[in-house]
Amino acid sequence: MGTVFKNGTIITASDMFIADLLVEGEIITQMGRDIASDGHAVVDCTGKYLMPGGIDVHTHLDLPFGETYSNDDFDTGHKAAAFGGTTSHIDFVIQPKGGSLMDGLVKWRKKAELAQIDYGFHMTITDPRDEVLAEIPSMLDEGITTIKLLMAYKDMYMIDDNALFRCMMIAKEAGMLIMVHAENGDVEAILKPQLLAAGKTAPVYHAASRPPEIEGEAAYRAVMMSGLTGCPLYVVHMTCEPAIEAFRRGRELGYPVMAETCVQYFFMTVSEHLSAPDFEGAKYVCSPPIRTKRDHEVLWHAIQDGTLQHVSTDHCDFWWDGGIGPWREWSAAHPNGDWAAYEAQDPSYRRPGKELGMDNFAKIPNGLPGLEDRMLVMWEHGVNSGRITPMKYVEVMATNPAKIFGMYPRKGTLAIGSDADILVWDPQAEHVISAETHHMRVDYNLYEGMHIQGKPIKVYQRGKLLVDGDEWHGKNGEGQYIPRDPFAPVL
Numbered sequence: 344m345g346t347v348f349k350n351g352t353i354i355t356a357s358d359m360f361i362a363d364l365l366v367e368g369e370i371i372t373q374m375g376r377d378i379a380s381d382g383h384a385v386v387d388c389t390g391k392y393l394m395p396g397g398i399d400v401h402t403h404l405d406l407p408f409g410e411t412y413s414n415d416d417f418d419t420g421h422k423a424a425a426f427g428g429t430t431s432h433i434d435f436v437i438q439p440k441g442g443s444l445m446d447g448l449v450k451w452r453k454k455a456e457l458a459q460i461d462y463g464f465h466m467t468i469t470d471p472r473d474e475v476l477a478e479i480p481s482m483l484d485e486g487i488t489t490i491k492l493l494m495a496y497k498d499m500y501m502i503d504d505n506a507l508f509r510c511m512m513i514a515k516e517a518g519m520l521i522m523v524h525a526e527n528g529d530v531e532a533i534l535k536p537q538l539l540a541a542g543k544t545a546p547v548y549h550a551a552s553r554p555p556e557i558e559g560e561a562a563y564r565a566v567m568m569s570g571l572t573g574c575p576l577y578v579v580h581m582t583c584e585p586a587i588e589a590f591r592r593g594r595e596l597g598y599p600v601m602a603e604t605c606v607q608y609f610f611m612t613v614s615e616h617l618s619a620p621d622f623e624g625a626k627y628v629c630s631p632p633i634r635t636k637r638d639h640e641v642l643w644h645a646i647q648d649g650t651l652q653h654v655s656t657d658h659c660d661f662w663w664d665g666g667i668g669p670w671r672e673w674s675a676a677h678p679n680g681d682w683a684a685y686e687a688q689d690p691s692y693r694r695p696g697k698e699l700g701m702d703n704f705a706k707i708p709n710g711l712p713g714l715e716d717r718m719l720v721m722w723e724h725g726v727n728s729g730r731i732t733p734m735k736y737v738e739v740m741a742t743n744p745a746k747i748f749g750m751y752p753r754k755g756t757l758a759i760g761s762d763a764d765i766l767v768w769d770p771q772a773e774h775v776i777s778a779e780t781h782h783m784r785v786d787y788n789l790y791e792g793m794h795i796q797g798k799p800i801k802v803y804q805r806g807k808l809l810v811d812g813d814e815w816h817g818k819n820g821e822g823q824y825i826p827r828d829p830f831a832p833v834l
């Protein structure tokens with residue numbers, strides 16, 4: 344017995360039409376008018392939209408960052424994602440310094456044992472020794488087609504141009520994609536101590552330590568290397584005009600370059616959010632930093648004209664108030680105890696968060712929450728505001744990421760043979776975003792109080808109902824790993 348979704352308005356990247364859709368087992372087996380019920384369960388979708396589950400290709404669940412780890416893991420993060428209409432994501436494995444790529448993958452596989460939605464992995468190279476670069480093509484056997492390199496975070500994750508260029512040559516041969524975090528980390532490493540030495544320690548100076556120029560310069564460098572090597576490049580979290588201009592130049596030249604921005608970069612500003620008093624600005628510390636209203640317009644335009652292919656979240660959440668005091672007391676009394684042991688004692692005990700940088704912006708863990716909010720906020724401010732059509736919405740939130748990252752047409756569309764990852768979306772439903780009701784494990788929401796019209800009222804993954812109104816039906820271990828195909832198209 345299957346399930347017939349009756350009389351919904353199906354939205355794909357190319358069409359919007361009223362039809363029925365039949366799911367048998369985990370996949371869509373029929374689409375058309377008047378599909379017979381034939382003993383199948385029936386979901387009446389009259390007046391509702393049917394869309395493919397959202398895909399977010401940029402998340403950091405349980406990420407080690409400085410003295411702490413990001414809050415949401417493959418349990419809480421997955422539940423939050425699904426409540427917001429995201430049914431698949433790709434997380435970044437981190438190669439441990441001195442270790443191999445496989446060492447990193449083993450760790451992330453362990454984290455993913457909790458999975459409740461489907462997920463893939465990118466591989467982040469942090470220690471590009473010769474033997475590590477030689478390991479790159481073997482990642483294809485693990486279903487990993489993407490290598491991430493950070494041009495920033497000196498002395499933590501940053502690699503140099505030599506490594507970037509060599510990785511591109513290897514990836515090109517293997518049919519893989521290189522992803523970069525584009526900021527000039529050497530320049531940032533000079534600006535940051537200068538600001539601190541001048542007593543500029545508040546969160547707002549995070550932006551001054553990473554100005555738009557260093558993003559534009561690094562993006563241009565990576566784009567040119569992509570042109571030289573012919574290696575497909577995907578620039579993550581683009582934020583500002585200099586970077587978009589550099590990237591557009593690459594596309595004009597016909598280089599195989601693609602890029603995303605993240606939801607927060609359409610909304611937050613240095614002057615309002617990062618400058619907020621009483622350490623509130625720390626809530627908005629991420630890299631690259633949030634920018635200006637002018638940049639927001641540049642980004643919307645870049646989505647509209649197809650310069651950018653995807654809107655992700657870069658979800659990497661930290662408590663605003665992680666309770667550093669009790670943690671410090673406990674860790675002093677338990678010299679061999681780590682925060683995981685501390686947290687395990689009581690669910691109210693929090694790992695350190697943004698307060699780590701109370702007196703020094705450079706110690707604020709970088710990253711923002713957003714996995715649950717992405718589909719909702721982009722619907723309200725993209726579709727309801729008239730900036731993009733519902734089809735364009737599906738394209739940038741689901742179809743393009745599935746294509747670019749080798750998951751299409753299994754994921755990213757509603758078609759016969761595709762996984763039945765389906766959102767039943769009520770365009771009339773009203774919702775107000777709040778930290779009091781969200782499912783992310785974090786004590787604030789970037790979009791607090793934002794009114795949204797339209798949300799998923801039922802969320803299915805591979806035919807299984809995960810979210811039904813406010814009810815959760817997922818289970819740990821039911822999320823599946825998505826092995827991805829090499830030689831994916833350059834869009």
Ligand code: URP
Nearest residue numbers: 524629630657659709710
């Ligand atoms: O601030 C951010 N973006 N934190 C997560 C790591 C990264 O750079 O993507």
Ligand code: ZN
Nearest residue numbers: 524580630631
């Ligand atoms: Zn980054």
Ligand code: ZN
Nearest residue numbers: 401402403657
């Ligand atoms: Zn990131």
